[in-house]
Amino acid sequence: MKAYVITTMFGVFAFNENGKLIDKIYFEKNAEIAAKKLVESKKDLINEEKKIIETLKNSGFDVVFVNEKVGYPVDKSKEEELKAKIRQLLISEKRFSNPAELARYSAEVASNLAKTKLKEVKKDKIIAHIVQAIDEVEKIINTLVERIREIYALYFPEMEKKVKDHEKFIKMISSEPDRDKIKGFEKEAEETVGMEFSDYDLEIVKEFSTNIRNLMSFKKRLEKYLEDLMEETAPNLKEIAGIKLGAKLIKAAGGLEKLAKLPSSTIQLLGAEKALFRFLRGRGKPPKHGYIFVHPYIQSAPKRLRGKIARALASKIMVAARIDFFSKEYKADEIKKDLEKRIKEIYESDKKKKGR
Amino acid sequence: MKIKEIFPGVFRIGDDLFTKNLVPGEKVYGERLVKINGVEYRFWDPFRSKPASAIKKGLKTFPLEEDSNILYLGAATGTTISHFSDIAKNGVIYAVEISEVPYRKLMDLSKKRFNIVPILADARKEKEYSDFIFGKVNVVYCDISQPDEVEIFIRNCEKYLKDDGYGMVAVKSRSIDVVKDPMEIYREAEKKIKAVGYEHLETVKLDPFEKDHAIIVCKKTK
Ligand SMILES: C[S@@+](CC[C@H](N)C(=O)[O-])C[C@H]1O[C@@H](n2cnc3c(N)ncnc32)[C@H](O)[C@@H]1O
Numbered sequence: 001m002k003a004y005v006i007t008t009m010f011g012v013f014a015f016n017e018n019g020k021l022i023d024k025i026y027f028e029k030n031a032e033i034a035a036k037k038l039v040e041s042k043k044d045l046i047n048e049e050k051k052i053i054e055t056l057k058n059s060g061f062d063v064v065f066v067n068e069k070v071g072y073p074v075d076k077s078k079e080e081e082l083k084a085k086i087r088q089l090l091i092s093e094k095r096f097s098n099p100a101e102l103a104r105y106s107a108e109v110a111s112n113l114a115k116t117k118l119k120e121v122k123k124d125k126i127i128a129h130i131v132q133a134i135d136e137v138e139k140i141i142n143t144l145v146e147r148i149r150e151i152y153a154l155y156f157p158e159m160e161k162k163v164k165d166h167e168k169f170i171k172m173i174s175s176e177p178d179r180d181k182i183k184g185f186e187k188e189a190e191e192t193v194g195m196e197f198s199d200y201d202l203e204i205v206k207e208f209s210t211n212i213r214n215l216m217s218f219k220k221r222l223e224k225y226l227e228d229l230m231e232e233t234a235p236n237l238k239e240i241a242g243i244k245l246g247a248k249l250i251k252a253a254g255g256l257e258k259l260a261k262l263p264s265s266t267i268q269l270l271g272a273e274k275a276l277f278r279f280l281r282g283r284g285k286p287p288k289h290g291y292i293f294v295h296p297y298i299q300s301a302p303k304r305l306r307g308k309i310a311r312a313l314a315s316k317i318m319v320a321a322r323i324d325f326f327s328k329e330y331k332a333d334e335i336k337k338d339l340e341k342r343i344k345e346i347y348e349s350d351k352k353k354k355g356r
Numbered sequence: 357m358k359i360k361e362i363f364p365g366v367f368r369i370g371d372d373l374f375t376k377n378l379v380p381g382e383k384v385y386g387e388r389l390v391k392i393n394g395v396e397y398r399f400w401d402p403f404r405s406k407p408a409s410a411i412k413k414g415l416k417t418f419p420l421e422e423d424s425n426i427l428y429l430g431a432a433t434g435t436t437i438s439h440f441s442d443i444a445k446n447g448v449i450y451a452v453e454i455s456e457v458p459y460r461k462l463m464d465l466s467k468k469r470f471n472i473v474p475i476l477a478d479a480r481k482e483k484e485y486s487d488f489i490f491g492k493v494n495v496v497y498c499d500i501s502q503p504d505e506v507e508i509f510i511r512n513c514e515k516y517l518k519d520d521g522y523g524m525v526a527v528k529s530r531s532i533d534v535v536k537d538p539m540e541i542y543r544e545a546e547k548k549i550k551a552v553g554y555e556h557l558e559t560v561k562l563d564p565f566e567k568d569h570a571i572i573v574c575k576k577t578k
Contacts, residue, residue, distance in 0.1 A: 009487055038487055067486075080492055080515075087490045100470065102490070103448040107466050107473040110488050114463065114476035118456055 003061035004075065005052060006082050007041045009034040009109045010095065012048040013086055014056055019078070021089065022061075023052050029095070031108035038113060042068070043326055117257075123233040124256040130226045131247035137219045144212050145170065152205060155179065155197045158188040167216060174209035177202045236320035239332030240313075240339065241295065248291045249317065260318075260325035267321075268292060268314035292317070297343060305346055312342045359392055363418040365443035366400075366411065373400040373408050375442035379468050384438040398442065402565045405436040406499060406526045409565035417557050417573050419522035423447045425493040427516050429479040429508070430500035433461040434472070440497070441469045450489050454478045454500075480504075482512045492518040499526040506545045510552055517576050523554065529568045542570050549574050 003022060004015045011026035025048040027034050040046050045053070053063050065072045066079050087102070089095075096102040145166045153160040156179040163169040176182055177197075179189045197205070223243075230238040230246055234256055237246040252270040253259035259267070269276060271290030278284045289310040292298065301309050316339040323331055360368045367374045374390070374397035381396070383389060388399040402409040411418060420426065424444040431437055431451035440449050451466075452475045453459045459476045466472040477485045479500055496517050498509040509525045517523060527545050529538035538561075546556050554574040562569040 008490075079486065083486075083489075084491045099448070100446070103473060104470050106448075106488050106490070107470070110473050110475050111463050111466065114459060114474070117476055118459070 001061050002064050003056045004064050004066050004078055004082065005049065005056070006066035006079070006086070007038075007046070007049060008083070008086060009038055009106065010086065010090060012046075012052050013082070013089075014052050014061075015078075015082055015085070016061075019081065019085065021085070023055055024089075025052060026095070029105075031105065031112050034109045035112035035116070038109070039116070039326055043322070045069075123229055124250050127226065127229050127233060127247050128251035128255070130222060130229065131244060131251055134219060134222050134226065134244070137215060137222065141166075141212060141215050141219065144208075144215070148173070148205070148208050148212065151208075152177075153194075155194045155201070155205075156182075156185075156189070156192055157194050158192055159185050162188075170209050170212050170216065173205060174213045177205040177209070234321065234324040235330055236324045236332045236335065237317065240320040240335055241292070241317050245291055245295060246317075249321070252291065256321065256325050260321045262318065262321075264311070264315040264318040267318050268310050289314075297339075305350055308346050309343060312339060312346065316342075357392060363411070364421045365445070366418065367397060369397070373402065373411060374398060375400055375439045376445075378442045378445055378471075382468060384465065385433075385435050398439070400439050405439060406562060406566055406569065406571055407436060407497075407524070408439070409562040409569075410560045410571040412565065413560050413562060415558070415560050415571070415573070417522070419495050419524070419573070420444050421447075421494070424495055425491070426450065426495045426497060427489065427493045427512060428452065429496070429498040429512060431458070431462050431474070432499075433458045434465040436499070437462070437472060438465065438469065441471050445471065447471060447494070448473060450475060450485070450493065452477050452479050452485060479508050479512060482508075482515050486515075489516055492516055492521070494518055494521050496521070496523045498524070501526075501528045506548050510549065513554070513576060514552070519576060521576050523549075523574045523576065525549075525572050525574075526562075527570050527572060529570070538568055538570075542572065545572055553577065 002017050006013050011024060013021065014023040016022050027037050027048070037046060041049065056063055063072060065074050066076060066082060068074055090102060091098065096105065149160055149169070152173060159179065159182065163172065172182065179185065179192060179194070182189065226247055227243050230243050234246060234250065237249070241249060249267065249270055250256050250259055253262055269287060269290045272287035275284065275287035279286045288307045289298065292310055292313055295313055297313055298306050298309050316335050320332065320335055323329060357369055362368050365375060367376070369390070377389065377396040377398045383398070385404065387401055390397050390399070400408040402412045407418070420440060420443045422444065423446040425447045426440060426444055426449045428437055428440065428449055428451045431453040434451065437449055437451050448471055450473045451462055453462055454477065456476070459474065462474045466474045473488055475485045475488055493516050496509065496513045498505060498512065500508065502508065506525060506527070509523065513523050525545070527542060529541040542559050546559060549572065550556055555577050557573045557575055559570050559572045562571065
């Protein structure tokens with residue numbers, strides 16, 4: 001005997017093969033809650049569904065879902081018929097006093113559902129742009145630093161060689177480009193093999209490096225902005241993957257929703273598309289990991305364990321992205337604990353193997 | 357002033373079309389309001405709304421009634437929908453719009469007009485809004501200016517339209533194919549509709565109100 005289960009914004013309903021209602025659990029009559037239930041039931045079994053399934057199974061029914069449900073047979077042919085029945089039921093049981101009130105409620109649920117979508121859609125689009133902008137600004141900074149270093153090396157090569165750190169170098173020459181006035185380099189200045197620069201030349205050096213300095217602080221501001229966006233939109237992903245990696249994954253997937261719906265094997269390879277296609281065309285090795293390669297867990301691991309760790313990490317990233325998309329609850333601490341446990345296991349089984 | 361109800365809920369005063377304002381005192385898109393015998397009517401602008409242009413151009417079948425349930429694809433900010441909500445005042449208009457910006461306005465509109473259910477979704481994925489549509493509808497209206505809009509329209513009719521329900525699709529000849537003759541494009545759209553067994557009732561070109569547009573009306577007969 002089959003039982004048809006359908007989840008709606010009003011609750012979960014079960015019908016027998018003759019279209020007779022055999023069980024039902026109403027949701028609370030609250031548009032916000034109903035929207036949440038709908039979203040959750042798209043992803044997983046919700047409690048109300050579990051309860052109904054259990055009762056049905058105990059009475060010997062085979063459960064068939066009328067709406068999409070992973071792990072259960074689906075038969076959509078009865079959808080419209082059953083929905084019409086539910087509509088009648090809602091009115092006859094006085095859950096709604098008339099069709100107009102029911103329409104009113106549908107509108108509220110639809111608006112609530114859209115609102116969650118609107119917020120996320122917007123912000124994850126910004127995230128995708130900002131993470132790319134940060135890379136672009138960084139590239140520009142590097143290009144300009146190279147250029148100003150070459151210019152400055154004509155004038156004061158000894159100092160240019162010694163100050164390896166870009167930021168420090170730019171800070172120094174933007175506040176004082178004149179080699180005779182730079183503190184700590186008096187000796188080098190006296191013995192320099194560099195050419196003479198006029199005041200005009202030095203003015204340009206100063207202006208050039210001041211602009212680079214501004215770009216550097218702008219980049220930091222963008223990074224802080226990205227951090228805030230990630231905190232708001234994908235707090236779990238931010239914690240598990242890190243800010244920049246998390247943002248890159250959102251961008252590569254085409255949004256948080258899409259990322260949340262990817263299997264972890266795909267997440268593991270996001271960003272490695274080029275290597276993957278090369279491999280598929282018969283050149284090179286199959287990639288083991290894409291963007292997630294930069295994650296400290298993988299970076300700090302010995303080469304032979306990286307594939308395994310990448311897999312574990314990708315599966316936790318998937319969990320984090322799903323929670324961020326579907327509920328927003330903060331569960332990163334638990335996810336992290338799980339992940340660390342799994343990584344410890346990987347290391348331990350490796351030790352055992354080597355010991356043997 | 358002489359006032360004549362030419363279709364259920366659609367009134368003609370002089371040369372102009374009006375609908376009875378569901379929310380007296382409120383304009384939706386800056387349209388003119390007039391009061392006759394204590395009843396407020398909203399001017400239905402044929403330059404802003406395609407069904408109004410079609411009626412002006414002599415449309416014979418206008419299938420909306422007071423208690424019609426309507427699936428509306430490509431709701432935009434609700435200019436046309438506001439008039440449908442005046443007409444089908446005891447029905448429900450399921451308004452599907454894909455783009456966030458107009459959707460926000462639509463949502464606001466639905467807070468004043470209680471028969472509008474605003475749905476943020478892609479009409480191409482007709483299964484994704486089945487959660488909101490309870491019971492089949494009397495009319496499917498489609499105006500999404502997409503190259504595959506006729507196919508989208510048909511898929512939605514197949515899923516949501518009652519067996520004797522009516523479909524209306526606004527076809528933009530240029531969004532489907534830039535080079536072909538508009539008439540040819542309308543004929544092709546009609547063909548596709550007939551191919552699924554629907555009865556083609558009429559095709560009304562909308563110029564001069566809307567250039568390169570026509571509304572095709574059909575009936576699902578199964
Ligand atoms: C020409 S406008 C509709 C105007 C509206 N019918 C009126 O008269 O007030 C087309 C609308 O269809 C929307 N649209 C385009 N593709 C769509 C799709 N696949 N699903 C839903 N809406 C879509 C656009 O965002 C736009 O708002």
